[in-house]
Amino acid sequence: MSTTSPAIPIVYTEEVREALHEGRPVVALESNGITHGLTYPHNAETAHRVEAAVRKGGSVPATICIEDGAIRIGMTERDIERFASESGIPKVSSRDLPIVLARGGRGATTVASSLVAAELAGITFFSSAGFGGVHRGAETTMDISSDLIQLTRSKVAVVCAGAKMILDLRLTMEYLETQCVPVISHGSDDFPAFYCASSGVKAPHRIDDEDLIAKVVATGHPGGVVVTTPPREEDAVDAAEAEAAIADALRRATRDGVAGQGLTKYLMHAVDRATGGRTAQANMAVLISTAEVGGRLAAAYARHRTTHS
Ligand code: PSU
Ligand code: MN
Numbered sequence: 671m672s673t674t675s676p677a678i679p680i681v682y683t684e685e686v687r688e689a690l691h692e693g694r695p696v697v698a699l700e701s702n703g704i705t706h707g708l709t710y711p712h713n714a715e716t717a718h719r720v721e722a723a724v725r726k727g728g729s730v731p732a733t734i735c736i737e738d739g740a741i742r743i744g745m746t747e748r749d750i751e752r753f754a755s756e757s758g759i760p761k762v763s764s765r766d767l768p769i770v771l772a773r774g775g776r777g778a779t780t781v782a783s784s785l786v787a788a789e790l791a792g793i794t795f796f797s798s799a800g801f802g803g804v805h806r807g808a809e810t811t812m813d814i815s816s817d818l819i820q821l822t823r824s825k826v827a828v829v830c831a832g833a834k835m836i837l838d839l840r841l842t843m844e845y846l847e848t849q850c851v852p853v854i855s856h857g858s859d860d861f862p863a864f865y866c867a868s869s870g871v872k873a874p875h876r877i878d879d880e881d882l883i884a885k886v887v888a889t890g891h892p893g894g895v896v897v898t899t900p901p902r903e904e905d906a907v908d909a910a911e912a913e914a915a916i917a918d919a920l921r922r923a924t925r926d927g928v929a930g931q932g933l934t935k936y937l938m939h940a941v942d943r944a945t946g947g948r949t950a951q952a953n954m955a956v957l958i959s960t961a962e963v964g965g966r967l968a969a970a971y972a973r974h975r976t977t978h979s
Contacts, residue, residue, distance in 0.1 A: 785823075
């Protein structure tokens with residue numbers, strides 16, 4: 671382990687530090703999915719399988735978290751086990767990051783705070799099954815995930831299976847367009863809905879050629895680029911089934927007065943229960959398949975950089 675930057679301490683695992691130093695492809699991963707997405711031990715097992723999938727794609731995985739007031743780029747097996755099994759590790763999004771760092775605390779990074787960390791560390795690719803978006807009813811709650819705002823600020827390519835149907839995906843796409851965030855759909859005409867193949871919203875651009883996607887990222891767009899890849903057919907959940915479970919989960923959330931930071935987790939777990947764990951299963955599968963695509967795209971980008979420098 672080594673530390674750099676006095677202002678924001680960043681601690682790298684040896685493997686990630688060397689890979690970055692040698693210009694080998696690295697894919698950043700969030701840790702909020704470990705602490706708040708799935709339950710133990712599925713979360714630990716999935717985190718390992720996600721890392722293995724990034725490697726299969728040809729890149730080095732760097733799962734990100736906050737510990738002892740430092741950004742950790744890369745988590746060891748023991749780190750992942752601790753984060754997966756201990757309770758009370760807070761969700762740290764971009765707005766929380768400076769406070770947790772200054773207090774010397776720890777936390778699990780969301781997509782937004784992982785993008786901050788990845789950019790600081792010089793990592794161009796990040797993979798997650800889905801990012802946060804415009805929540806349903808946002809016209810009154812104003813609940814719009816800071817993942818979207820961070821996408822406009824951090825120059826990182828986000829490889830994902832879209833965003834979950836618990837959100838308003840049409841408004842999420844509108845928001846990304848307004849905020850000038852490029853969205854590329856890989857392997858589908860539609861913007862996928864995490865564990866459903868389609869959100870019903872058409873993607874503005876479809877590119878299946880991975881070298882061309884690498885080229886898009888290499889143009890240096892001043893902010894994030896979203897690259898979506900749909901869930902594999904055998905992993906996808908039927909959209910009607912998911913929608914019914916979501917509608918029910920939303921009603922419960924309103925009844926229970928759940929809003930704000932805890933809403934995403936509440937909805938995801940309610941939907942998992944309503945589908946008898948089908949969506950949780952799909953969640954794990956999608957995390958893994960997406961990570962492999964992320965690994966391949968980061969590798970394509972590294973090759974592009976080598977031949978054009
Ligand atoms: N999976 C999703 N959507 C999500 C999340 C996981 O399909 O939003 C998790 C991610 O960690 C994401 C965070 O960064 O929730 C967003 O939370 P919020 O909506 O509170 O910004
Ligand atoms: Mn929110």
